[in-house]
Amino acid sequence: MQIYVECERDGEGKVPEWATVELQGLVQMKGEGPDEATVVGDVHYYSKNRHPVLVLGHHVLNGKEQKLEQPMAVLEKIVVGNETKYKVKAIVKKKLLFKSRPKPIISNVAERV
Amino acid sequence: MVFGETRTPEDVRKIIKIAKLHESELTEITQVLRFPGAHKQNDNLRLMLLDDNLLKEIEAGNELVFKGDPEENVVLCTSNKTYDVKEAETSNSILLVPDLLFAASTGLDETIQNNSMDDSDSSFDKSNTSLNKSTESDEGKDPRRIEHKDIIKTFFTYYELKPCKPRLSKLQKLLEPTLYQGQELEYAIDKSKLMNYDSLCDQIQASKHELEQQLERIQAIKIDGYYRLLDFDYEFRVLSYMLDLIEENSWALDRISKEITLDSLKDLVPMSILEAMFRFYTLESVEEDGVQFYKYKEDKICKFLARVLLKSSGKFNLAEFLQAWRDSVPDGMTTDESQLAGIALIDKTSTPQVVWGFSDTDLPEDINERFKLLFQTKTKWTVDQISPYIECYATEKLNVNALLTKYARASTQDGVRVFSAKHMN
Numbered sequence: 001m002q003i004y005v006e007c008e009r010d011g012e013g014k015v016p017e018w019a020t021v022e023l024q025g026l027v028q029m030k031g032e033g034p035d036e037a038t039v040v041g042d043v044h045y046y047s048k049n050r051h052p053v054l055v056l057g058h059h060v061l062n063g064k065e066q067k068l069e070q071p072m073a074v075l076e077k078i079v080v081g082n083e084t085k086y087k088v089k090a091i092v093k094k095k096l097l098f099k100s101r102p103k104p105i106i107s108n109v110a111e112r113v
Numbered sequence: 114m115v116f117g118e119t120r121t122p123e124d125v126r127k128i129i130k131i132a133k134l135h136e137s138e139l140t141e142i143t144q145v146l147r148f149p150g151a152h153k154q155n156d157n158l159r160l161m162l163l164d165d166n167l168l169k170e171i172e173a174g175n176e177l178v179f180k181g182d183p184e185e186n187v188v189l190c191t192s193n194k195t196y197d198v199k200e201a202e203t204s205n206s207i208l209l210v211p212d213l214l215f216a217a218s219t220g221l222d223e224t225i226q227n228n229s230m231d232d233s234d235s236s237f238d239k240s241n242t243s244l245n246k247s248t249e250s251d252e253g254k255d256p257r258r259i260e261h262k263d264i265i266k267t268f269f270t271y272y273e274l275k276p277c278k279p280r281l282s283k284l285q286k287l288l289e290p291t292l293y294q295g296q297e298l299e300y301a302i303d304k305s306k307l308m309n310y311d312s313l314c315d316q317i318q319a320s321k322h323e324l325e326q327q328l329e330r331i332q333a334i335k336i337d338g339y340y341r342l343l344d345f346d347y348e349f350r351v352l353s354y355m356l357d358l359i360e361e362n363s364w365a366l367d368r369i370s371k372e373i374t375l376d377s378l379k380d381l382v383p384m385s386i387l388e389a390m391f392r393f394y395t396l397e398s399v400e401e402d403g404v405q406f407y408k409y410k411e412d413k414i415c416k417f418l419a420r421v422l423l424k425s426s427g428k429f430n431l432a433e434f435l436q437a438w439r440d441s442v443p444d445g446m447t448t449d450e451s452q453l454a455g456i457a458l459i460d461k462t463s464t465p466q467v468v469w470g471f472s473d474t475d476l477p478e479d480i481n482e483r484f485k486l487l488f489q490t491k492t493k494w495t496v497d498q499i500s501p502y503i504e505c506y507a508t509e510k511l512n513v514n515a516l517l518t519k520y521a522r523a524s525t526q527d528g529v530r531v532f533s534a535k536h537m538n
Binding site for chain 1: 118119120125128129131132133134138139140143144145146147148149150155157158159160161162163164167168171172174176177178179180181182183189204205206207208209210211212213215216217219261262263264267271314315
């Protein structure tokens with residue numbers, strides 16, 4: 001059996017480049033309405049050293065931008081009738097890696113967001 | 114357009130403060146990561162690690178194909194390479210965010226200029242100055258730029274690809290049921306078992322290039338659009354016709370004419386078979402007056418004719434066999450015991466000395482079974498003797514010697530390194 005893999009191209013004939021964010025552990029959604037988008041956290045960059053910082057709930061995670069040791073292809077399985085094929089949607093070459101222990105936010109600020 | 118939960122610039126600014134970050138130290142865009150609504154999550158996505166070669170193939174827009182039947186471990190093929198596909202797990206979660214901006218695209222350059230004044234590396238110092246800065250500058254500043262970015266899937270697994278040998282053993286088996294035995298026996302062939310290129314491509318876990326190489330190696334011939342192997346006796350018949358022409362035409366061994374060979378035999382043998390057989394068994398020799406001459410591959414001819422003699426089962430008197438063999442080859446070709454490697458075994462310890470046919474195609478495919486049978490047949494082997502029977506398992510990383518280290522016991526007999534069974538049984 002053969003399943004073909006096609007490549008998606010953008011307007012310039014290039015494969016789109018996407019990014020990943022890598023975290024230790026798991027980010028779980030509270031069982032909210034699944035049709036609504038849910039905010040996970042905010043990513044900022046320090047202008048000085050380009051390092052990303054992710055504010056996730058009550059935690060601050062310091063990370064860094066990293067080139068993947070091996071690039072990854074994002075494949076999409078497409079089933080039309082009884083034919084299955086894959087499509088390369090994008091290539092991932094870089095990621096934001098947050099591997100340090102999250103720092104809790106200790107705050108006396110009463111107001112909540 | 115943004116639907117669902119969103120953050121306003123004010124929200125983000127508040128959170129920055131609560132998290133004790135300093136807005137002035139940050140580039141100007143904040144990206145708000147979101148799990149999109151269920152309709153935008155895509156469960157059909159997979160991640161697959163790429164090596165340089167695969168990346169190039171994808172960037173060049175070349176076709177890739179997954180191959181494998183349900184009971185086979187799937188492989189990915191480019192036009193000329195085969196990769197083993199395995200699913201690997203990661204303890205980290207990998208969030209896929211298609212439009213995520215990296216630092217360089219978030220207004221970094223401008224802010225670097227603004228901040229170039231305070232180069233102090235003491236974090237205490239820095240946080241103090243920036244604290245001041247943030248309190249004074251946050252007021253009346255433009256609202257922060259917010260971009261919402263969707264996490265379209267979270268991954269804990271990805272596919273890992275390793276270059277591997279093409280899995281070709283099935284090819285022989287697929288072609289075996291439809292051996293070509295001559296036009297007069299074609300009526301007996303089960304037409305439903307005939308294999309064309311597409312059906313082979315579909316079933317063999319190998320790239321096109323590797324498949325084509327192997328078809329040539331096992332001497333599959335395209336007859337009427339289907340790949341066929343020649344029945345041994347039929348191959349012998351055609352080869353005999355061809356070799357007889359040497360004497361008939363009094364050709365020197367390096368002055369074989371392709372044109373005359375094909376023309377003389379065209380009524381006896383289909384042209385596609387003649388052309389293929391000529392290709393399998395000859396090499397170009399000299400060119401004279403614009404005419405290309407050929408010579409037969411001597412070792413290959415001798416080896417084939419040895420197999421013809423050894424075909425009937427049982428052991429032969431070595432001396433008698435060698436004489437008969439010498440007589441069977443065209444004048445001027447030299448037989449040599451070394452040509453028997455991989456097709457016959459010789460026992461010089463018995464009286465009289467004997468030889469018998471022993472071909473790697475008759476051995477079990479499983480490597481353990483094969484070693485077992487090899488050591489049952491003969492207790493001690495030199496590397497040269499055993500190599501032809503185990504070469505098919507060798508890879509770049511695991512060569513014949515490594516295989517022997519793994520599956521056999523080495524010892525020295527009369528100063529020669531020999532291999533025997535690892536376990537007594």
